[in-house]
Amino acid sequence: MQGLDGIVAAETVLSDVDGANGRLVIRGHPVEELARHATAESAAHLLLSGFFNGGPAEPDAFASAIGKAREEVFEHLSNILEVIASLPPVEALRAGLALLPDGHDFPVALRLLAAPAVLTPAIIRLRRGEAPLAPAPDMSQSADMLRMLSGVEASDASCRALDAYLATVSDHGLNASTFTARVVASTQAGLGSAAIAALSALKGPLHGGAPGPVLEMLKAIDAPHKAEPWLAGALARGERLMGFGHRIYKVRDPRADALKAAIEELSKAEARTSRLALAEAVEDAALRILKRKKPDRPLETNVEFYTAVLLDALGFPADSFTCVFATGRMPGWIAHAREQELTGRLVRPQSRYVGPATKQAA
Ligand code: ACO
Numbered sequence: 001m002q003g004l005d006g007i008v009a010a011e012t013v014l015s016d017v018d019g020a021n022g023r024l025v026i027r028g029h030p031v032e033e034l035a036r037h038a039t040a041e042s043a044a045h046l047l048l049s050g051f052f053n054g055g056p057a058e059p060d061a062f063a064s065a066i067g068k069a070r071e072e073v074f075e076h077l078s079n080i081l082e083v084i085a086s087l088p089p090v091e092a093l094r095a096g097l098a099l100l101p102d103g104h105d106f107p108v109a110l111r112l113l114a115a116p117a118v119l120t121p122a123i124i125r126l127r128r129g130e131a132p133l134a135p136a137p138d139m140s141q142s143a144d145m146l147r148m149l150s151g152v153e154a155s156d157a158s159c160r161a162l163d164a165y166l167a168t169v170s171d172h173g174l175n176a177s178t179f180t181a182r183v184v185a186s187t188q189a190g191l192g193s194a195a196i197a198a199l200s201a202l203k204g205p206l207h208g209g210a211p212g213p214v215l216e217m218l219k220a221i222d223a224p225h226k227a228e229p230w231l232a233g234a235l236a237r238g239e240r241l242m243g244f245g246h247r248i249y250k251v252r253d254p255r256a257d258a259l260k261a262a263i264e265e266l267s268k269a270e271a272r273t274s275r276l277a278l279a280e281a282v283e284d285a286a287l288r289i290l291k292r293k294k295p296d297r298p299l300e301t302n303v304e305f306y307t308a309v310l311l312d313a314l315g316f317p318a319d320s321f322t323c324v325f326a327t328g329r330m331p332g333w334i335a336h337a338r339e340q341e342l343t344g345r346l347v348r349p350q351s352r353y354v355g356p357a358t359k360q361a362a
Contacts, residue, residue, distance in 0.1 A: 005247065009347070010174055010182060014047060014335050017173035019248035024255065026171050035258035038167035040141040041066055044113055044331035047171055051338040055106035067137030069107075069114035070144060074135050076100065077119070085126035089320040090203045092123045094196055102190035104341060109334050112195050116327035117141050121148035124320050142166065145327070150315055157269035158314055164262035165310055168255050169303065169325055171332030173248070177202040178329075178336050185337035186347040194337035199326050205242070208329070211321040213242040214308035215275075217282070224281030231282070231289050241286050243305030250298045259306035266313060274313035279306065 016025045024031040027046050034043060041063040045056050056062040077096055084092040096119040100111050114135075122132035125148075133148045142162040146154035154162075172178070181198035185191070202208035221230045231241060246253055263276050283301055290299040311321050340347070 003247070009179065009349075010336075010340070012173070012336065012339060014332065014339065015171040015173050017248050019246070019250055022249055022251040022254050024172065031168055031254055032258050032261075034167040034170070035164045035255075035262060038170075039063075039163045040117075040166040040328070043167035043170040043328075047331040047335040048109065048338075051335055051342070052106040052109065055109070063140065064137070065110055066113055066141055067135070067139065067144070069110040070118050070135035070141075071137045073100065073111055073115045073118045074122075074132075077115075078132070081119075081122050081132055082126060085123045089120070089123050089127070090199070090209075090322045090326075093119050093323045093326060094199050094203075096123075097192065097196050097199065100192055102192035104188075104190060104338075108191050109338075112191060112334055113330055114141075116323060116330060117145045118148070120316075120320055120323040120327060121145055123323070124149060124317060141327075146314065155270060157266050161262050161266040161310060162314055164265075165259060165307065165324070166328035168258050168262075169307075169328035171329070171335065172255075176204075176207050178332060181333040181337045182340040183347045185340040186343075186345060188341065191334055191337050195330065195333050198329075198333045202326055202329065203322055208304075208322045208325045210242045210302075210304035211308040211311065211325070212318040214305055215312055215318040215321070217242055218275050218278055218308065221278070221282055224278060227282045227285035228289065231286050235289060235293055241290065243302055243308065244286055244290060245297075245299045246302045249300060249302065252300045253302040255303035256301045256306050259303065259310050263306060263310050263313060266310070275309050276313075279309045 014027060018024070026034060026043070029046065038046070042059060044066070045059050045062050048056050055065070057065065077099060080096075080099060084095040087095060093116055097112070097115055100115060102108065118135055125132050133151060135148060136144050139147065140159065140163075143154055143159045146158055146162060174182075177198040180201040181194040184197040185194040205213060221227050234241060263274055267274055267276060283305060287301065307325065308318070308321065311324055312318070316324055
């Protein structure tokens, strides 16, 4: 009851999360297929199709409309980037989104899709003392995001890995941030309001704030043989192991394997040293210890564990991981917000009063 466990609060055509069998289907496509073949733009196209008058157009035109929207967002926000970059990255992203005009139509959706891809690298660069780079509207969202981050054109393998990530996390049923987006959208407040509220929900460590702490954990453990004592110590102190456990999945989160495969592809193509070997050792040790300490709870690896390894390998700093997650989840938030708006029904559940009895006036 406290966490609305098991309550069905919406009907959706967008994604189907089968927690018992560890399957995720996004508009008819298994997540593993999207991770292998989709781009940020094609995943957004899949989710948004049918929800707006006037868009999305056929895929190529849609991709170039997102590119133009990146340019528009950069022009609109370039004067305030330095001010917002003094905030932690996810709060800076929220502040940037709040400065975009709100509304219900397709251009609003395009700017929301573009904004995190522009703001995230700009905020990261400013925080490390570098000037933000203007978008290149003809590039793909992933290629442009990586170029604006590092200042050089990213390899095809890196762009493919980021596309795999952004498509994998593009939608996931009625998670806390998407539910938030739907509640706000149901008041007809606008898509921007829904997205900002969703981002505020995403930022918590029990939801999309987990991958930064996962990377901190991997860094603290440092070597495979130190995993077991480190993890046992954390559990003995009553801490939760970040990147493990899920409200819906009672088996392994299918996105964990989709992302692990993307990291393996990236490592193969570029012979780069990611923290993959260490992560595998930590995962093994964590699953063993969790089984021992909580035998009645099916606690398995969730999406955030390999998110941390992948985004680290792509050069994103740990404190920006939630912003990259928001870049990937934005199409899902917008599609759910539209789906809710179009029902025309305000979300308004009830609470049961358990406070003091009414006092009678003396
Ligand atoms: N480490 C240790 N113990 C855990 C963990 C964990 N990661 N996750 C759950 N537990 C324990 C709880 O302490 C609790 O134990 P108790 O019954 O002895 O008190 C029990 O398992 C609760 O299990 P659930 O009811 O299945 O967990 P819940 O649905 O409340 O939580 C959540 C799900 C929030 C994701 C949780 O597993 C967690 O905090 N994980 C770590 C943070 C994390 O990885 N977040 C990202 C989730 S994925 C996403 O949002 C994109």
